[in-house]
């Protein structure tokens with residue numbers, strides 16, 4: 446059994462930021478990441494990020510990941526980052542198990558921060574198990590991490606930011622985007638992303654859904670149709686698109702299984718992406734000493750994931766008795782920054798969600 450002061454699960458923007466702030470305050474940190482490199486979703490993002498200057502706006506996601514990771518080197522010996530390290534369980538007695546490069550190890554941390562991000566939602570339709578039907582995350586991984594084209598002609602399902610950005614990235618890679626469709630009556634993502642695609646002649650079809658994928662061995666076509674006010678398919682509007690790739694980008698949900706297993710209380714809050722573990726203003730869940738940060742706390746953006754990570758890192762360090770630097774001042778600054786990031790019309794959904802969760806006014 447390995448005793449560790451602070452164990453952080455997931456080295457995306459939230460986990461990396463939590464590790465930095467906790468270590469800076471004086472805590473020794475073990476940061477476990479299941480994939481082969483740190484950065485989370487950022488390692489797939491070739492576009493320049495929106496957000497505030499402090500959270501690296503106008504920098505490409507992949508470069509933000511590098512900066513957050515190399516920042517840990519400023520605190521030598523404080524943070525141990527292990528990749529290929531998947532946390533398997535958090536148990537009621539506080540023990541955490543992880544598969545680290547093929548060997549299962551047990552830890553007994555004094556505090557834990559869960560920063561595991563999100564999983565993609567999908568859609569049920571005939572043929573959705575054919576090769577060629579992908580989630581947007583898989584498409585990005587193939588294209589941007591492995592340099593593999595997932596198809597030649599794509600139907601994008603979902604006109605939120607992820608659907609729009611991935612459509613543009615597919616176009617940059619030479620893939621023909623036959624259409625971007627969405628069941629909603631308006632585009633969910635930022636108009637700047639939608640305009641780039643529309644200017645290139647891609648039809649953006651609202652109030653449309655995918656009815657079926659067709660093909661013998663793999664996707665060879667997609668049937669789409671308009672839907673009515675009750676979200677029912679209008680049969681006479683069905684038409685077939687000649688595509689070999691259907692990319693489903695219909696939203697994310699918090700990846701909180703570890704917290705549910707440990708007994709954290711959760712609630713279904715639609716504006717936060719589905720079931721979310723409840724937490725207090727310092728990011729502590731209903732489990733004593735177990736914190737969370739980032740998309741696992743509610744689907745938002747990398748900018749807020751970083752600030753939530755810093756907040757959780759500072760709060761966990763303070764709980765462990767580390768008050769190096771101005772911990773209280775930094776905690777107040779994080780809270781103010783989150784309020785600022787969530788101000789204005791773009792933050793309306795998250796404000797509603799957090800108000801329902803009882804943590805944000």
Ligand SMILES: Cc1cc2nc3c(=O)[nH]c(=O)nc-3n(C[C@H](O)[C@H](O)[C@H](O)COP(=O)(O)OP(=O)(O)OC[C@H]3O[C@@H](n4cnc5c(N)ncnc54)[C@H](O)[C@@H]3O)c2cc1C
Nearest residue numbers: 455457458459479485486532561562739740746747748750
């Ligand atoms: C196409 C796209 C475009 C985006 N554009 C923007 C943008 O312009 N601006 C912006 O601010 N945000 C943007 N985002 C959102 C942003 O990427 C996420 O909000 C952010 O990455 C969330 O950070 P996180 O650390 O909570 O989760 P993630 O980045 O998902 O990191 C979670 C990490 O936890 C690891 N993990 C999960 N389970 C385990 C386990 N059991 N054991 C060990 N490790 C585990 C995962 O491997 C992952 O590395 C975009 C997202 C996408 C998909």
